[in-house]
Amino acid sequence: xxxxxxxxxxxxxxxxxxxxxxxxxxxxxxxxxxxxxxxxxxxxxxxxxxxxxxxxxxxxxxxxxxxxxxxxxxxxxxxxxxxxxxxxxxxxxxxxxxxxxxxxxxxxxxxxxxxxx
Numbered sequence: 565x566x567x568x569x570x571x572x573x574x575x576x577x578x579x580x581x582x583x584x585x586x587x588x589x590x591x592x593x594x595x596x597x598x599x600x601x602x603x604x605x606x607x608x609x610x611x612x613x614x615x616x617x618x619x620x621x622x623x624x625x626x627x628x629x630x631x632x633x634x635x636x637x638x639x640x641x642x643x644x645x646x647x648x649x650x651x652x653x654x655x656x657x658x659x660x661x662x663x664x665x666x667x668x669x670x671x672x673x674x675x676x677x678x679x680x681x
Contacts (some may be wrong), residue, residue: 570635572624574671575603584664591633591634591635592633592634592635592644592660593630593631593635594630594631594632594634594646594669595630595631595632596629596630596669596671596672597624597627597628597629597630597669597670597671598611598624598628598648598650598656598671598672599628599629599670599671599672599673600653600673600674600675601654601672601674601675601678603674604628604650605624605626605627605628605629606624606628606648606650606653606673607624607625607626607672608623608624608627608650609623609628609630609645609649609650609653609671610622610623610624610629610648610650611623611624611632611646611648611671612646612647612649613632613634613644613645613646614632614644614645614646614647614659615643615644615645616643617634617635617661620632620633620634620645624648630677636669639659644660645657645658645659645660646658646660646669646671648671648673649673650671650673652675652676653673654672654673654675654677655673656672656673656674658669660673665667
């Protein structure tokens with residue numbers, strides 16, 4: 565292999581690696597709505613995405629809607645969990661998958677039992 569061919573191959577390899585690195589680091593857009601057990605929106609709920617890349621937290625809007633951008637390292641989005649919390653309501657966890665990213669995510673919060681011990 566000539567020196568020129570080797571350099572072309574090296575440059576092409578670097579371009580492919582840069583493209584793969586950029587694709588792996590593109591943010592994952594997660595959006596949906598937080599609702600209570602009867603379907604009403606929950607305003608000002610805390611929604612946290614947790615995974616290998618750390619935590620991102622947003623507050624839902626007046627209509628319960630939320631959107632966050634998460635820097636997912638894995639194209640399958642494995643290991644990312646959304647958690648919604650609000651006062652007087654039990655939290656709801658949701659495991660993110662490649663299929664759920666394409667749709668709006670509904671997080672349902674139920675009333676906290678009064679007889680907790």
